[in-house]
Amino acid sequence: MESKYEAVIGLEVHAQLLTETKIFCGCSTKFGNPANTNVCPVCLGHPGVLPVLNKKVVEYAVRMGIATNCTINKKSVFARKNYFYPDLPKGYQISQFELPVCEKGFVDIVCADGTEKRLGITRIHLEEDAGKSIHDQGSETLVDVNRCGVPLIEIVSEPDMRTPEDAYLYLTKIKQLVQYLGVCDGNMEEGSLRCDANISIRPKGQKELGTKAEVKNMNSFRNVEKAIALEIERQIEIIEEGGRIVQETLLFNADTNKLASMRSKEEAHDYRYFPDPDLIPTIISEEWKKQISDSLPELPDTRKARFIEGYKLPAYDAEILTGQKELADYYECVLKETNDYKSASNWVMGEVLKTIKEEKIEISDFPVSPENLGKLINLINKNVISGKIAKDVFPVLLKDNRDPEIIVKEKNLVQITDTGAIEESVDKIISSSPNQVQEYLSGKEKVLGFFVGQIMKETKGKANPAVVNEILRNKLNTLK
Amino acid sequence: MSVTIKDVEHIAKLARLDIKENELENYTKHLNSILDYMEKLNELDTRGVEPLFNPIENTNFFREDIPVRSIPREEALKNAPARTDEHFKVPKVISQD
Ligand SMILES: [Zn+2]
Numbered sequence: 001m002e003s004k005y006e007a008v009i010g011l012e013v014h015a016q017l018l019t020e021t022k023i024f025c026g027c028s029t030k031f032g033n034p035a036n037t038n039v040c041p042v043c044l045g046h047p048g049v050l051p052v053l054n055k056k057v058v059e060y061a062v063r064m065g066i067a068t069n070c071t072i073n074k075k076s077v078f079a080r081k082n083y084f085y086p087d088l089p090k091g092y093q094i095s096q097f098e099l100p101v102c103e104k105g106f107v108d109i110v111c112a113d114g115t116e117k118r119l120g121i122t123r124i125h126l127e128e129d130a131g132k133s134i135h136d137q138g139s140e141t142l143v144d145v146n147r148c149g150v151p152l153i154e155i156v157s158e159p160d161m162r163t164p165e166d167a168y169l170y171l172t173k174i175k176q177l178v179q180y181l182g183v184c185d186g187n188m189e190e191g192s193l194r195c196d197a198n199i200s201i202r203p204k205g206q207k208e209l210g211t212k213a214e215v216k217n218m219n220s221f222r223n224v225e226k227a228i229a230l231e232i233e234r235q236i237e238i239i240e241e242g243g244r245i246v247q248e249t250l251l252f253n254a255d256t257n258k259l260a261s262m263r264s265k266e267e268a269h270d271y272r273y274f275p276d277p278d279l280i281p282t283i284i285s286e287e288w289k290k291q292i293s294d295s296l297p298e299l300p301d302t303r304k305a306r307f308i309e310g311y312k313l314p315a316y317d318a319e320i321l322t323g324q325k326e327l328a329d330y331y332e333c334v335l336k337e338t339n340d341y342k343s344a345s346n347w348v349m350g351e352v353l354k355t356i357k358e359e360k361i362e363i364s365d366f367p368v369s370p371e372n373l374g375k376l377i378n379l380i381n382k383n384v385i386s387g388k389i390a391k392d393v394f395p396v397l398l399k400d401n402r403d404p405e406i407i408v409k410e411k412n413l414v415q416i417t418d419t420g421a422i423e424e425s426v427d428k429i430i431s432s433s434p435n436q437v438q439e440y441l442s443g444k445e446k447v448l449g450f451f452v453g454q455i456m457k458e459t460k461g462k463a464n465p466a467v468v469n470e471i472l473r474n475k476l477n478t479l480k
Numbered sequence: 481m482s483v484t485i486k487d488v489e490h491i492a493k494l495a496r497l498d499i500k501e502n503e504l505e506n507y508t509k510h511l512n513s514i515l516d517y518m519e520k521l522n523e524l525d526t527r528g529v530e531p532l533f534n535p536i537e538n539t540n541f542f543r544e545d546i547p548v549r550s551i552p553r554e555e556a557l558k559n560a561p562a563r564t565d566e567h568f569k570v571p572k573v574i575s576q577d
Contacts, residue, residue, distance in 0.1 A: 019545050021543075021545050021546065026549075027547070036556050036566060036568070039550055039551060039553075040548075054543050054544075055542035057545075058542075075539075082494070140571060140572055141569070141571065143569075143570060280536055282540060283539045283540055
């Protein structure tokens with residue numbers, strides 16, 4: 001839709017860090033333990049306790065900061081964000097305000113039309129997660145403190161996005177990075193990655209920002225895109241009707257695909273931040289920073305470039321394969337068996353991804369081992385089976401992940417390259433199809449397909465198509 | 481800098497303090513006298529002085545990421561004014577529809 005308005009979108013992404021223990025106490029972060037069993041006086045907010053910072057949490061935040069081209073602040077400080085809610089036992093959340101761990105970074109996204117866009121990152125700061133309130137159990141609210149104190153990084157973007165697609169691509173990039181870095185599992189549906197969006201609109205060409213609204217509760221990548229599109233539409237409608245945007249928080253309802261205003265917002269955003277006197281400043285020396293930087297795994301952009309360069313893959317293939325770390329790992333494991341890079345790419349992007357989508361599984365649960373997929377590709381390249389037969393062997397592998405060579409032998413699928421056997425079959429078809437032979441001889445090359453089809457049927461697809469074609473043409477041409 | 485009765489009402493609300501109508505003026509006076517006192521600090525020229533976030537000069541006190549045993553649930557719930565077998569119980573928090 002060509003509109004006279006332009007949307008301005010910024011995202012706040014919370015990522016739960018994959019540490020063993022909480023940010024300020026030694027309680028386990030394990031998800032799914034019985035309610036209120038991962039707790040201690042510190043995360044329960046008992047009086048007189050002292051929080052002690054988990055070193056790994058700082059390292060994880062720095063990893064993400066380096067990967068997103070941020071400045072890593074030499075000194076960072078924790079602050080108290082004050083508000084009352086039952087799932088926050090202390091009455092404040094320990095977060096960072098004035099001096100976050102990382103600031104002023106960026107990521108690059110590739111839009112659908114192939115253009116690159118650089119999106120700014122304002123800051124990445126550390127904070128603790130809140131507990132869980134359960135509202136649907138009787139007349140009271142129940143509280144589970146297990147999640148209290150689970151470490152989070154909040155990644156705040158600049159308002160650099162203009163379309164819902166931008167937001168989708170940015171979020172995809174963030175997920176890709178946290179997964180590559182191993183700092184968060186990136187699962188939005190389960191809440192380990194959460195996203196809030198700040199959205200405003202303005203007439204195209206105008207510099208000043210319009211009044212923004214905040215959209216929350218979008219628990220999937222597609223919902224983020226959908227909710228932002230809805231909010232832009234809503235704001236345009238209000239302005240077009242001569243109305244005014246009020247600053248408010250809206251919740252996205254995935255069941256109804258609608259946005260609802262969250263009216264019960266208490267004393268809007270008066271958090272009275274101040275430095276937490278219980279925690280001393282964190283200093284990240286050049287030496288520590290370098291140590292973390294040296295330990296970073298290969299990042300997606302580098303890996304993509306290596307795939308294009310080293311495996312001579314098209315950029316499109318490399319982009320898809322490196323989109324997810326596990327997928328790229330799987331692909332490279334296939335390459336341990338075969339050096340047919342492009343066929344391996346085709347199989348992984350084709351059959352493997354298709355199956356994963358259809359079965360709604362993760363690559364880590366994909367039943368065919370990369371070794372066996374590599375072997376299957378080799379069987380085609382060594383002319384043991386045809387590509388078509390391979391497509392039939394694949395579903396068998398899905399159910400029974402064994403050496404494809406054994407399966408092919410057991411099922412008697414080995415390709416017939418024996419010209420004698422193929423000749424016999426060609427002779428048979430030629431003699432039983434006089435009409436088609438006449439058509440061919442009168443110049444209708446197209447009937448060749450009929451013969452090939454019949455022969456493949458006869459040999460149950462096992463005949464080597466190249467050999468069939470050659471013998472067939474030779475035999476037919478001698479009849480001319 | 482000085483606070484008004486309105487500020488006091490606002491702060492009291494944020495802190496969940498129930499301050500009676502007739503106490504408001506008194507609180508406002510007290511808060512202002514504290515602020516006046518703090519205002520004295522502003523007489524000092526602090527240009528070029530790095531802000532102090534913590535009077536303790538130590539930095540980087542860390543824990544390693546190694547789990548220690550949590551406390552038993554019974555222990556955790558023991559002091560709660562209201563509870564179930566597994567959860568803390570609080571008055572219904574209004575959630576949106
Ligand atoms: Zn704890």
